[in-house]
Amino acid sequence: MRIDLHTHTARSDGTDSPAELMAAAVAAGLDVIALTDHDTTAGWAEAAAQRPPGLTVVPGVELSCASPVTGADAIGVHLLGYLFDAEHPAFRDARVRLRESRHGRAEEMVRRMRASGLPIEWDRVSALAAGGPVGRPHMARALVEAGLAGTVDEAFRLHLHHGSPYYVRKADVDVGDGVRMVRAAGGVPVLAHPLARRRGRVVGDDVLADLAAAGLLGLEVDHPDHTEEDRRHLRGVAGELGLLCTGSSDYHGTNKQTPIGVFGTAPAVLDTIIGLSTGTRPYAD
Ligand code: AMP
Ligand code: FE
Numbered sequence: 001m002r003i004d005l006h007t008h009t010a011r012s013d014g015t016d017s018p019a020e021l022m023a024a025a026v027a028a029g030l031d032v033i034a035l036t037d038h039d040t041t042a043g044w045a046e047a048a049a050q051r052p053p054g055l056t057v058v059p060g061v062e063l064s065c066a067s068p069v070t071g072a073d074a075i076g077v078h079l080l081g082y083l084f085d086a087e088h089p090a091f092r093d094a095r096v097r098l099r100e101s102r103h104g105r106a107e108e109m110v111r112r113m114r115a116s117g118l119p120i121e122w123d124r125v126s127a128l129a130a131g132g133p134v135g136r137p138h139m140a141r142a143l144v145e146a147g148l149a150g151t152v153d154e155a156f157r158l159h160l161h162h163g164s165p166y167y168v169r170k171a172d173v174d175v176g177d178g179v180r181m182v183r184a185a186g187g188v189p190v191l192a193h194p195l196a197r198r199r200g201r202v203v204g205d206d207v208l209a210d211l212a213a214a215g216l217l218g219l220e221v222d223h224p225d226h227t228e229e230d231r232r233h234l235r236g237v238a239g240e241l242g243l244l245c246t247g248s249s250d251y252h253g254t255n256k257q258t259p260i261g262v263f264g265t266a267p268a269v270l271d272t273i274i275g276l277s278t279g280t281r282p283y284a285d
């Protein structure tokens, strides 16, 4: 059994449609994928309707969160939620607010870039987001198309990284609240790539313990942005706190280099996640 519990489609900042994502999973020899677009469940219906026979799809989300820090900017963190009820009102409203915040923030980033002479077009950024949650990868592709960067990765390094003068924060959800909302909606919360330092500051073990006390159920240990040492450390912390360990590719289509299925999750861990969830079922034969 090969299981990849973190992937994105063009419903957020990946480049494959849900059907293309599932075809890519089958072609890579995967048995199970989770669909975890940023702040939206918009891809769930297409995944359920067009799922190839034999592939199991775990509906999920990757929620934009923040971990508060006294006397400093909050640390941005991502929370994976699996098998929750997408209609749970408080959680659904939180996703709507996150998407609205993304929109205003992206307009402001484009305004700042234009004001300093980078002729990026808001209409193009908006079109690339196709009505979904707009993010920096859409700005990156617009910059590449306009000849202002060679690749998406270079667009991040030149203009879109968190230290850039054009960078604007979104109004993220407090991560403890995120954990409680996923649980209230019958889902299983897993902290995504907790030690991905390339994206900025990361949380300490004290925060992981606090989140476990708040109801967090797992840590994403095996992830392309973690070193061997990070993975060993997180496995130890998960053991101490009684948390599940997951692994994934965080596949984004052609917006990132990472192939689907590079890291995986153990079948027993997936069984536990399914057993702990009460919000919805995987899409399966
Ligand atoms: P945002 O959610 O709008 O702040 O954008 C963050 C997203 O950008 C992440 O979820 C990644 O998908 C993507 N990202 C971050 N760094 C890079 C990079 N260097 N190259 C490509 N994509 C990136
Ligand atoms: Fe992303």
Ligand code: FE
Pocket (backbone or CB within 6 Å): 062, 078, 192, 193
């Ligand atoms: Fe993430």
Ligand code: ZN
Pocket (backbone or CB within 6 Å): 006, 007, 008, 062, 250
């Ligand atoms: Zn992701």
